[in-house]
Amino acid sequence: MKSELNDLAAFAVVATERSFTRAAARLGVTQSALSHTIRGLERRLELQLLARTTKSVAPTSAGAALLKTLSPALEQIDRALNEVRTARGRPTGRLRLAVSKSAAVSVLLAKLPAFAAAYPEVVLDVSTCTGPVDLVAGGFDAGIQLEEFIQKDMIAVRVTQELRLAAVASPGYFATRSRPLKPRDLSAHHCIGLRLPGGPYRWEFEKGGTPVTATVTGPLVVDDTSLAIHGALAGVGIALAYEDQVAGYIDEGKLIRVLEDWSPSFPGFFIYYPDRRHQSAALSALIRALRLS
Secondary structure, three states: OOHHHHHHHHHHHHHHHHOOHHHHHHOOHHHHHHHHHHHHHHHHHHHOOOOOOOEEEEEEEHHHHHHHHHHHHHHHHHHHHHHHHHHHHOEEEEEEEEEEEHHHHHHHHHHHHHHHHHHOOOOEEEEEEEEOOHHHHHOOOOEEEEEHHOOOOOOOOOOOOEEEEEEEEEEEHOOOOOOOOOOHHHHHHEEEEEEEOOEEEEEEEEEOOOEEEEEEOOOOEOOHHHHHHHHHEEEOOOOEEEHHHHHHHHHHHOEEOOOOOOOOOOEEEEEEOOOOOOOHHHHHHHHHHOOOO
């Protein structure tokens, strides 16, 4: 199909210029190569498109009819290609993103107003998810996720500082219970579990370089830290969430943090995508906007 289109475009140039010499110069090919192309096209169509003499070249009646139909189509294709080339340098279009629920709020929405104002022709089509996502299979342009959930063959750019988890509960919850001093003390508490694609998350702690995991139980299991926070605010039990998510509630006295000296830091969120080649202007703009400076 591509070869046929190229041959038709070459015919249109020869028929318009009425000269193999001028047409060859315009197309950047040799006269012999151009002549070979036209002969091959005429052979496949079983039609003579050009009448040739030693002094002139002119379309036959069949060639003239073909040129009349062909010229508007080639002009439309040329306009479409020019529009695409222009769009390459201007952020525009739809970006499909696979984003963890926490990153959607803390990373994407935090910078969306400024991004939308700077690039009004870009639409971010966001699907929230928990755990790893195959971007290529899902038809996504990029994702925002914790480092541990990013496929090894992806290109990842950091968009947050390192993060820490915070174990919190409401003052009402601790009104009748002692606060845990060590991770093992959680076994005596109602904890709001966090469900990941691979199963329940075992709460991870560390102190003095020694990692400790705790299997917690309680009346509620959720798949998003923001839901766990609301459960903690309601007095359901102890929740585990990102520090930034609960800092305001702690300052206001609505939540109490426990086991702070057992909370290690870990790599934060990254925007990741499959390939650098032919990256759209819209994705490049989003990466610049989110990149940790």
